[in-house]
Amino acid sequence: MxxxxxxxxxxxxxxxxxxxxxxxxxxxxxxxxxxxxxxxxxxxxxxxxxxxxxxxxxxxxxxxxxxxxxxxxxxxxxxxxxxxxxxxxxxxxxxxxxxxxxxxxxxxxxxxxxxxxxxxxxxxxxxxxxxxxxxxxxxxxxxNQPAFVANLDAEIEVKGLGSIKIDVAYGGMTYALVDAQSLGFSITSDEARELCELGQKIKAAAVEQLPFSHPLNPLIKGVTNTQFMGPLKRENGKLLARNTVIVSPGRCDRSPCGTGTAARLGVLHARGLIDVGETFIHESITGSRFDSRVASTMRVGNYDAIVPVVSGQAWxxxxxxxxxxxxxxxxxxxxxxxxxxxxxxxxxxxxxxxxxx
Structure with a gap:
């Protein structure tokens, strides 16, 4: 050899x-x-x-x-x-x-x-x-580094789907976040292939129609991934939601996704749905979980931003x-x-x- x-x-x-x-x-x-x-x-x-x-x-x-x-x-x-x-x-x-x-x-x-x-x-x-x-x-x-929302309820045209509303948020990567239920998804394992195919189409449309560049580093640009968001619930007094992130070239993140969790925290805070210090549990399509919270708020360029904290385990x-x-x-x-x-x-x-x- x-x-x-x-x-x-x-x-x-x-x-x-x-x-x-x-x-x-x-x-x-x-x-x-x-x-x-x-x-x-x-x-x-x-x-x-x-x-x-x-x-x-x-x-x-x-x-x-x-x-x-x-x-x-x-x-x-x-x-x-x-x-x-x-x-x-x-x-x-x-x-x-x-x-x-x-x-x-x-x-x-x-x-x-x-x-x-x-x-x-x-x-x-x-x-x-x-x-x-x-x-x-x-x-x-x-x-994590600060997370912030670039767009809330932005309309984009997606090939084969028509007009949909998405949020665009940065959490270390930049996400097109879309409500899964509005597109008929429950974020279950049997939906994974369809979620991947649609997620790539949504990402492509977002990249083309909603240009993004990080205010402090213009080389961090464009939408990186699509995140399908499940409904927000409460479990033992803590906020909980399911998600799956579609990673190019078209697969589901097996974890709840750390930067995707940070981006969703940014959206939740921008909508007034989570307070500083409140726990948010993010669950993946495989059932694994990350705990997270908003540690503090700040400004990044012209954006209102949060400092996200995320926790999990590796083996x-x-x-x-x-x-x-x-x-x-x-x-x-x-x-x-x-x-x-x-x-x-x-x-x-x-x-x-x-x-x-």
Whole structure:
């Protein structure tokens, strides 16, 4: 056996969503900030993401996290998040996976009963409070970057569906949020394929008809995902709702989605449906849950914003080496539309700098 690329990968999932962590094989990449490092990988090192996520080594429902050293002295470690079709500035489930792997594998020292971490995501610093017992991370509560609403009750035209109302909110990624019941969905597992197909259409319409750019970073732009929202209820005095987020190229997030939860908190607060400090439980299509709350309010550019706090748990599933044989015809992998709903070509992701405007 001879490999020309080798990675050590720790398999991990947060409430069902796979967020594998590369702990060996990629030490660092150029960049003055973690966002710069993300851009470098996006433009010059995308084969690393493809090797880990594309078939035959990966799967459409996997994410991968690279952990270069932090550029901010306040952070213990940095991380760059690679998803099926893109790099994202922030992901809650991946953050929980990264923190769990860093502590449970001993890369960072665990302190029981609580370890406080500061991690540097491309979106900015993320503070994580990790509850630990007997060498296991039992729960991670992270304070996200501010979330805010860009549009409430905006009308868009969706091909094959007509006019619908959506909210657009940023929670680390930017979401088109739509009421599931109004479109006839209960957010159950048997609806997953139909939700994915429609979710991709809604995202495409939102990207075209509702341009978005983050007020503090114009390279964070466009709607990233569609979130189907279930009705708001009360359970033991706490707010509860079901959801599913459709991740490109067309699959359901297996977890309740951390940045999607932050975005929905922003919408709930903007509508006066949740107060600062009140608990909101977000349930996924698989039945897993994240707890969340609005920690405080602030301004981001011209937007009223909230500081969201989200918590959940992750579990390590494997430790393995991933390699590429120099004679393998699929050096950087491939995708097929049978499972990758919108099949991804094998070209480098187009530069954000080229598309920012």
């Amino acid at each position: 001879r490999w020309n690329r080798t990675f050590t990968m720790v398999g991990c999932h947060a409430e069902g969503e796979v967020g594998n962590v590369i702990t060996g094989g990629l030490i660092d990449v150029p960049g003055n900030t973690m966002f710069d490092k993300m851009i470098y990988l996006e433009e010059h090192g995308d084969e690393f993401r493809k090797i880990c996520l594309f078939e035959p080594r990966g799967s459409v429902n996997h994410n991968v996290n690279f952990i270069p050293p932090a550029t901010d002295p306040r952070a213990q470690m940095g991380y760059v998040i690679g998803e099926s079709t893109e790099y994202v500035a922030m992901s809650g489930s991946n953050t929980i996976c990264v923190a769990t792997v860093l502590l449970e594998t001993g890369i960072l020292r665990m302190h029981e009963p609580v370890t406080e971490l500061v991690l540097e995501a491309p979106a900015g610093l993320i503070h994580a409070r990790c509850e630990c017992s007997n060498g296991k991370v039992m729960r991670i509560e992270f304070t 390590i599933t494997s430790i393995s080496q991933v390699g590429v044989d120099p004679t393998d015809r699929f050096q950087a992998g491939f995708t097929l539309a049978d499972t990758w709903l919108d099949a991804v070509d094998n070209k480098l992701i187009k530069s954000r700098k080229e598309t920012a405007g």
